[in-house]
Amino acid sequence: MRTLGLIAAFCLGGLLFFISFDFPSWGDALSPASRHVSPYYIEHSLEDTSVPNIVTAVLADYRGFDTLFETAVIFSAGLACFFLVRVSERQVPAARFYRHLATGITFRIEKGGRLPEGTGEFERIDSLWVPYDVIIGMTCRLVVPFIQLFALYVIAHGHHSPGGGFQGGVIFGAAIILFAISTNLRRTLKRMSERSSALLSSLGVLIYAGTGLLCLFMGAGFLNYRALAAILGVDQVAARSDGILIVESGVGIAVAAVMVWIYYNLSSAGKQDEGL
Amino acid sequence: MIWPLDIIIVSMVIICGIAAISIKDLLGAAILFGAYSFMMCLLWSVMGAVDVAFTEASVGAGVSTVFFVAAVFRTSRRSKD
Numbered sequence: 202m203r204t205l206g207l208i209a210a211f212c213l214g215g216l217l218f219f220i221s222f223d224f225p226s227w228g229d230a231l232s233p234a235s236r237h238v239s240p241y242y243i244e245h246s247l248e249d250t251s252v253p254n255i256v257t258a259v260l261a262d263y264r265g266f267d268t269l270f271e272t273a274v275i276f277s278a279g280l281a282c283f284f285l286v287r288v289s290e291r292q293v294p295a296a297r298f299y300r301h302l303a304t305g306i307t308f309r310i311e312k313g314g315r316l317p318e319g320t321g322e323f324e325r326i327d328s329l330w331v332p333y334d335v336i337i338g339m340t341c342r343l344v345v346p347f348i349q350l351f352a353l354y355v356i357a358h359g360h361h362s363p364g365g366g367f368q369g370g371v372i373f374g375a376a377i378i379l380f381a382i383s384t385n386l387r388r389t390l391k392r393m394s395e396r397s398s399a400l401l402s403s404l405g406v407l408i409y410a411g412t413g414l415l416c417l418f419m420g421a422g423f424l425n426y427r428a429l430a431a432i433l434g435v436d437q438v439a440a441r442s443d444g445i446l447i448v449e450s451g452v453g454i455a456v457a458a459v460m461v462w463i464y465y466n467l468s469s470a471g472k473q474d475e476g477l
Numbered sequence: 478m479i480w481p482l483d484i485i486i487v488s489m490v491i492i493c494g495i496a497a498i499s500i501k502d503l504l505g506a507a508i509l510f511g512a513y514s515f516m517m518c519l520l521w522s523v524m525g526a527v528d529v530a531f532t533e534a535s536v537g538a539g540v541s542t543v544f545f546v547a548a549v550f551r552t553s554r555r556s557k558d
Contacts, residue, residue: 227524256528363527371535378543460540468547477547 250441252360260365261445265424269409271367272452276406279459283399286471299323327385327475341383348376356453360442366452370405373453374460386469386476395473398462405455409448416444424448483523490516501556507545514538 225232246258260268299308299317302324310316317323356369381389413424421428426444427437435443468477493513497506514537521530 254528260528363531365528368528368531368535371532371540375535375539375543378540382543463544464547467544468550470551477550 249438250445251438252442252445254360254362256363257359257365257445257449261448262424262426262441265413265448268448268452269413269424272406272409272455275456275459276402279399279402279462282463282466286466287473288471296328298326298328300326325387329475338383341379345376345380348379349373352376352453352457356449357446359449360445366449367456369449370453370456371460373457374464377457377461378464381464381468382477386465386473390465390473393461395462395465398458398465401458402455402462405451405453405458408451408454412444412447412451479523483520486516486519486523490520502554503549503552503556504546504554506556507542507549510545511538511542514541 225234229235242255242259242263246255246263247253250258250262252258252262295312297310297316299310300306300323301308302322307326308317308323318325352369352373354369355364355372356366359365359369377389377393380392412426412429415432416425416428417423419428419431424444426441428440429444430437430440433440433443465473465476469475490513493509493516497509497513500506500509514533518530518533518538521527521533
């Protein structure tokens with residue numbers, strides 16, 4: 202079975218390698234894509250949408266339908282992770298660990314024991330992984346706001362430089378994940394609950410699809426941002442640029458929330474009590 | 478495109494890819510996969526596809542490595558085969 206699999210893999214690899222000789226070479230100006238498809242966008246995208254970054258214009262305007270379903274794929278990935286991994290009933294762990302804040306002594310409290318919650322002198326810690334490092338905690342605390350600010354910059358500046366909703370959303374989610382890794386899962390869940398991450402991820406897709414439907418109701422095609430000119434009070438070219446920004450922020454919200462949501466489920470094995 | 482740099486990066490991509498599927502330690506495989514993604518990111522930026530490189534760096538090398546590490550943390554670190 203193993204050799205059969207190896208033979209199949211080598212055959213497929215060889216076939217793909219052989220086919221790759223028929224591809225036009227890298228940067229070939231005479232290939233069909235460079236002769237018929239690319240010149241249109243290179244020549245027209247700036248006057249059509251007033252967006253200097255052609256990639257963003259193609260991604261969110263000319264091929265906006267693709268990006269809508271890419272966002273839907275990310276959202277379904279979060280949903281699939283939730284349905285596969287999440288444990289619905291809240292199981293009480295066999296033993297809990299607490300740290301006395303003033304002295305740093307850790308306690309193990311067996312099931313049924315009195316838990317020192319709410320006194321303010323004890324902090325609950327994870328049973329598998331007990332880091333207590335001032336430097337890591339402080340550095341991550343200082344760095345997280347700047348990472349989030351950079352993420353917002355990447356989303357908002359996607360018109361002019363590389364970046365956009367996907368990258369900015371992932372960076373924003375990564376900042377929250379960094380906070381979760383440097384402190385613990387329960388403290389992160391207090392700041393961004395599972396409910397809000399699920400709601401935000403669907404809100405992002407809703408913003409995208411809602412923008413498209415709004416264009417439809419204004420009398421243009423689905424995701425034709427020109428129709429938004431009347432609502433936004435700008436001319437049609439600027440409306441396309443603004444439509445891209447609205448859609449990209451929807452993508453950013455959805456992607457950031459889905460990344461955090463998947464991390465919550467994966468790192469805590471669905472219990473969302475003790476995590477990485 | 479500087480060709481010696483290009484060849485070094487491509488060979489690093491192949492080495493990381495083969496090492497990631499042949500290593501027994503799954504945490505090591507996750508980290509090698511992150512290195513693979515980062516080399517791919519360099520390759521995209523060498524070819525001028527800066528947007529794709531940015532996505533590869535943030536999604537491939539960043540968040541997916543964290544997801545792999547979280548999954549390894551919750552399952553087992555040794556591979557069965």
